[in-house]
Amino acid sequence: MNSQERPFLTIKEVSKLLGISVSTINRLIKRGEFPNKKQLSPRRFAFMKVEIDEWIKKK
Helix, strand or coil: CCCCCCCEECHHHHHHHHCCCHHHHHHHHHCCCCCCCEEEECCEEEEEHHHHHHHHHHC
């Protein structure tokens, strides 16, 4: 299953998709300027693809 079919993306996938670093993504989250990560399991977090797509449309 590729990232286009899944409803969620890892931070590395989001970084590659947007062309910005993981550090920049984390900084934007801290400032409230980027969608928050969702907890999938005790040690796994991901972004909802729908929220990332909406964020891209707003930019």
